[in-house]
Amino acid sequence: MTAREATLARIRAAIGDAPSVPAIPRDYRVRGDLEAGAAASLFAQRAAEYRAAVHHTGLDGVPALIATILASAGDTRAVVPTGLPADWLAEVPSSVLVYTDDGGMTTEDLDAVDVVVTGCAVAIAETGTVVLDGAPDQGRRVITLLPDHHICVVSVDRIVATVPEGLHRLDPTRPLTMISGPSATSDIELTRVEGVHGPRNLDVIIATAG
Amino acid sequence: MPRRPRVALFVTCLVDTLFPDVGKATVAVLERLGCEVVFPVKQTCCGQAHINTGYHRDAVGLVRKFVTTFEDFDAIVAPSGSCIGSIRHQHSMIAEKAGDGGLAARARAVGTRAFELSEYLVDQLGVTDVGAAYPHTVAYHPTCHSLRALGVGERPLALLRSVRGLQLIELPNGDQCCGFGGTFAVKNADTSVAMLTDKMTDVLSTGAEVCAASDSSCLMHIGGGLSRLQAGVRTVHLAEILAATEDAAP
Amino acid sequence: MSDTPAPTAPIHAPAGVGMLRGARTFPEAARQALGDPQLRHNLGHATATIREKRANVVAEVADWAELRNAGEAIKSATMATLDEQLIRLEHQVTAAGGVVHWASDADSANEIVARLVRETGSREVVKVKSMATQEIGLNDALAQAGIDAYETDLAELIVQLGGDLPSHILVPAIHRNRAEIRNLFLRAIPDIDPGLTDDPRALAAAARRHLRQRFLAAKVAVSGANFAVAETGTLCVVESEGNGRMCLTLPDTLITVMGIEKVVPSWRDLEVFLQLLPRSSTGERMNPYTSLWTGAHRGDGPRAVHLVLLDNGRTSVLADQVGRDALNCIRCSACLNVCPVYQRTGGHAYGSVYPGPIGAILSPQLTGIEHNASLPYASTLCGACYDVCPVKIDIPSILVHLRAQDVEVKRARRDVPTPESVAMAAAAWTMTDDRRWSRAQRSSRLARLVGRRRDKARGLIRSLPGPLAAWTVARDAPRPPAQTFREWWARERSSDGQRR
Numbered sequence: 001m002t003a004r005e006a007t008l009a010r011i012r013a014a015i016g017d018a019p020s021v022p023a024i025p026r027d028y029r030v031r032g033d034l035e036a037g038a039a040a041s042l043f044a045q046r047a048a049e050y051r052a053a054v055h056h057t058g059l060d061g062v063p064a065l066i067a068t069i070l071a072s073a074g075d076t077r078a079v080v081p082t083g084l085p086a087d088w089l090a091e092v093p094s095s096v097l098v099y100t101d102d103g104g105m106t107t108e109d110l111d112a113v114d115v116v117v118t119g120c121a122v123a124i125a126e127t128g129t130v131v132l133d134g135a136p137d138q139g140r141r142v143i144t145l146l147p148d149h150h151i152c153v154v155s156v157d158r159i160v161a162t163v164p165e166g167l168h169r170l171d172p173t174r175p176l177t178m179i180s181g182p183s184a185t186s187d188i189e190l191t192r193v194e195g196v197h198g199p200r201n202l203d204v205i206i207a208t209a210g
Numbered sequence: 211m212p213r214r215p216r217v218a219l220f221v222t223c224l225v226d227t228l229f230p231d232v233g234k235a236t237v238a239v240l241e242r243l244g245c246e247v248v249f250p251v252k253q254t255c256c257g258q259a260h261i262n263t264g265y266h267r268d269a270v271g272l273v274r275k276f277v278t279t280f281e282d283f284d285a286i287v288a289p290s291g292s293c294i295g296s297i298r299h300q301h302s303m304i305a306e307k308a309g310d311g312g313l314a315a316r317a318r319a320v321g322t323r324a325f326e327l328s329e330y331l332v333d334q335l336g337v338t339d340v341g342a343a344y345p346h347t348v349a350y351h352p353t354c355h356s357l358r359a360l361g362v363g364e365r366p367l368a369l370l371r372s373v374r375g376l377q378l379i380e381l382p383n384g385d386q387c388c389g390f391g392g393t394f395a396v397k398n399a400d401t402s403v404a405m406l407t408d409k410m411t412d413v414l415s416t417g418a419e420v421c422a423a424s425d426s427s428c429l430m431h432i433g434g435g436l437s438r439l440q441a442g443v444r445t446v447h448l449a450e451i452l453a454a455t456e457d458a459a460p
Numbered sequence: 461m462s463d464t465p466a467p468t469a470p471i472h473a474p475a476g477v478g479m480l481r482g483a484r485t486f487p488e489a490a491r492q493a494l495g496d497p498q499l500r501h502n503l504g505h506a507t508a509t510i511r512e513k514r515a516n517v518v519a520e521v522a523d524w525a526e527l528r529n530a531g532e533a534i535k536s537a538t539m540a541t542l543d544e545q546l547i548r549l550e551h552q553v554t555a556a557g558g559v560v561h562w563a564s565d566a567d568s569a570n571e572i573v574a575r576l577v578r579e580t581g582s583r584e585v586v587k588v589k590s591m592a593t594q595e596i597g598l599n600d601a602l603a604q605a606g607i608d609a610y611e612t613d614l615a616e617l618i619v620q621l622g623g624d625l626p627s628h629i630l631v632p633a634i635h636r637n638r639a640e641i642r643n644l645f646l647r648a649i650p651d652i653d654p655g656l657t658d659d660p661r662a663l664a665a666a667a668r669r670h671l672r673q674r675f676l677a678a679k680v681a682v683s684g685a686n687f688a689v690a691e692t693g694t695l696c697v698v699e700s701e702g703n704g705r706m707c708l709t710l711p712d713t714l715i716t717v718m719g720i721e722k723v724v725p726s727w728r729d730l731e732v733f734l735q736l737l738p739r740s741s742t743g744e745r746m747n748p749y750t751s752l753w754t755g756a757h758r759g760d761g762p763r764a765v766h767l768v769l770l771d772n773g774r775t776s777v778l779a780d781q782v783g784r785d786a787l788n789c790i791r792c793s794a795c796l797n798v799c800p801v802y803q804r805t806g807g808h809a810y811g812s813v814y815p816g817p818i819g820a821i822l823s824p825q826l827t828g829i830e831h832n833a834s835l836p837y838a839s840t841l842c843g844a845c846y847d848v849c850p851v852k853i854d855i856p857s858i859l860v861h862l863r864a865q866d867v868e869v870k871r872a873r874r875d876v877p878t879p880e881s882v883a884m885a886a887a888a889w890t891m892t893d894d895r896r897w898s899r900a901q902r903s904s905r906l907a908r909l910v911g912r913r914r915d916k917a918r919g920l921i922r923s924l925p926g927p928l929a930a931w932t933v934a935r936d937a938p939r940p941p942a943q944t945f946r947e948w949w950a951r952e953r954s955s956d957g958q959r960r
């Protein structure tokens with residue numbers, strides 16, 4: 001008998017012939033009662049509480065804002081996924097080297113980069129979370145992991161109020177990363193320290209259409 | 211005139227043997243509020259100590275004894291949150307385990323009519339002012355079983371707030387266990403004493419004259435510690451405070 | 461009778477491997493911890509901080525009760541259909557390019573992981589914090605196979621560098637303060653800046669530098685999983701520091717070791733647990749990073765993805781209809797932080813990787829009650845754990861259930877009668893009959909004579925004989941009154957309750 005068969009046999013013996021299977025009460029909140037504008041401002045407030053830097057702009061203001069954030073951080077090497085809207089980088093000065101990751105960059109290459117700019121799949125207002133799913137405007141997981149600075153553009157139509165709404169919009173078969181503020185630890189005397197292994201700085205740009 | 215409520219007093223084995231004044235006080239409060247109090251003399255013990263120490267076979271007889279003694283009464287009142295907790299939540303389990311489904315059903319039924327004193331006063335009689343007077347400062351320890359197993363919540367505090375002359379002082383970390391835990395106090399004596407020490411520190415920090423609770427077991431533990439320290443703070447059961455009046459403070 | 465058990469017979473976690481059994485009983489180990497004022501201080505501070513954070517973020521969730529009900533039901537439904545769920549999970553993981561392995565116990569799980577690592581040609585692995593791999597003692601087993609395992613979670617790094625044992629599920633180095641950690645880093649990390657301060661920020665930065673190259677060079681990672689979705693084959697790791705993302709993303713090979721009880725039936729179920737877990741655990745609305753992966757993702761992350769499904773005593777927990785709820789645990793550690801016993805003794809006293817209230821019900825069931833017989837008694841049954849548990853595990857009732865199991869096992873082994881069992885049987889015999897009981901009460905007034913050191917002026921007993929001596933170490937015993945309540949009643953009242 002293989003370990004698989006043996007384990008399954010032990011499980012069946014343990015639960016018996018007619019185990020009672022409880023019904024799942026799903027009367028918890030699935031939908032938030034916020035309209036779009038309110039969800040965006042709640043998202044902004046909650047993300048900021050994790051000490052992410054939160055900015056607001058219209059979609060046409062994104063290029064200028066990205067350039068300003070890069071300048072004030074002193075970033076000189078940036079990486080972007082292949083599907084990032086090209087005009088978002090239109091105002092980045094030529095002194096900043098921008099790499100487009102087509103899957104070919106090594107970890108050493110990425111480790112030498114200062115900043116990554118991406119979009120996001122979904123943002124969850126109540127928890128201040130952005131979710132990346134590896135779509136072309138977000139790229140593979142490693143590019144948002146090694147650079148010390150992450151700029152994430154969240155278009156308001158991607159913002160939902162609740163965790164259930166957020167998960168509902170996602171495709172579980174994609175590689176997913178849920179991000180709520182910069183990396184952090186509370187392992188030393190429960191004192192929160194931002195920035196351990198993941199990016200230590202997170203800028204979130206909330207972009208309204210038009 | 212409405213019929214006088216008839217109450218069967220389950221005094222608990224601990225109060226019966228070591229703290230009879232708590233039993234007398236419970237009778238006094240209930241009678242002052244117009245209840246007819248009956249003391250079924252066949253009562254002994256709810257079996258909580260046996261059950262919580264793992265002696266479930268030995269507890270079956272005690273559960274049967276309790277159920278048989280009390281099942282003919284509409285209301286059973288005890289001055290102990292932990293005994294009522296055991297009656298309500300554990301008796302049917304013990305009977306079930308012994309394969310006595312009939313006893314389990316009877317135990318469940320009795321459990322729905324068994325009340326801790328503050329529950330009975332506030333929910334069944336609908337009173338918070340029991341006409342007591344007690345001119346002292348009091349810190350109230352809510353006790354774990356009353357607080358969590360029974361969920362008595364604010365009831366004891368509401369009763370105390372209506373006592374004339376009584377000044378209630380909030381006990382810091384009140385919801386923390388005092389460390390009694392039945393045989394825990396003996397099996398894990400060091401941990402129990404560490405918990406007791408913190409509880410006493412909190413009690414002393416209030417500056418209250420009296421530390422009150424609704425369970426004589428916790429009071430025995432806290433009181434034993436305070437007495438050893440010769441701290442000068444008295445431990446008093448809620449029933450004794452509610453029984454005190456201007457003419458006769460205990 | 462044959463020596464080989466039937467294949468379906470419950471098996472417990474084997475002895476001699478892993479970390480489920482303490483060398484000492486709980487009271488013995490607790491005594492040592494209680495005597496360490498620095499430890500008491502660290503624990504008191506840390507648990508109070510996290511309790512308050514949790515209370516605040518739970519209070520703001522209007523439907524917390526509904527989420528708990530759903531969480532409890534999902535877990536119970538999973539356990540009732542565990543065989544089906546695991547088969548579905550295996551099917552989906554395999555379809556997505558992963559490889560599923562089954563391990564009946566710690567030894568076989570360790571063997572599987574060591575073999576998988578060896579097959580990559582690598583001699584080292586990076587690890588993201590995982591209770592399951594600590595439970596089975598994977599690091600030791602890998603070391604014996606010539607493979608170095610590096611913990612990457614800050615607290616686990618602190619524990620590993622110190623040759624120490626974890627003492628909390630969420631913050632395993634909770635027993636250490638910043639000064640102790642600074643000294644440890646100075647001693648154990650090569651090339652460390654000797655000017656390192658004990659500012660947590662500086663300590664975290666030192667850990668970042670120390671581990672960076674290791675992450676970049678790693679070929680194999682080992683992780684646990686918080687959840688695995690049967691419907692989709694998706695695995696989920698919830699973390700804070702980003703070391704999890706490093707391990708789950710950078711190496712070529714990822715080996716995940718997961719207890720069989722971590723499976724949940726459907727994707728939708730995560731919407732419940734991803735709300736319950738972070739708030740209960742770190743006291744945050746959401747933890748910084750949650751990673752979800754389904755098999756191997758082409759062009760993104762590890763190319764070889766393994767899942768090791770671990771029993772190691774879980775099926776014997778499942779076989780106990782009362783005790784099985786312990787399998788519903790999502791390892792949030794909220795019950796530790798509110799436990800008045802844990803707060804004072806810390807995690808080491810429990811002798812197992814699972815400390816606190818959950819440890820007191822889980823470890824004895826995984827190993828068999830004989831091996832952790834003192835743990836179910838390490839509680840006052842105060843119920844604080846049940847109140848905070850996000851999946852509503854009735855820990856006090858399971859503790860009482862396991863105490864009864866312990867008594868029965870001792871009875872069967874004829875370790876009974878002990879003085880306790882004799883006293884319990886005698887008390888029960890006496891108290892099932894009210895006449896016997898009132899006679900006993902009268903004679904127990906003799907007990908007033910047994911107080912050997914009496915404070916005559918105050919009528920208190922300061923020292924009791926036998927096992928009860930533990931009571932009077934720090935407390936006075938009450939003095940039995942001159943008259944019991946029932947004697948008073950008989951004297952004062954007629955039997956119908958009227959005043960005489």
Ligand code: SF4
Nearest residue numbers: 789790792793795849
């Ligand atoms: S038993 Fe409940 S409270 Fe304790 S760790 Fe498990 S899920 Fe959390």
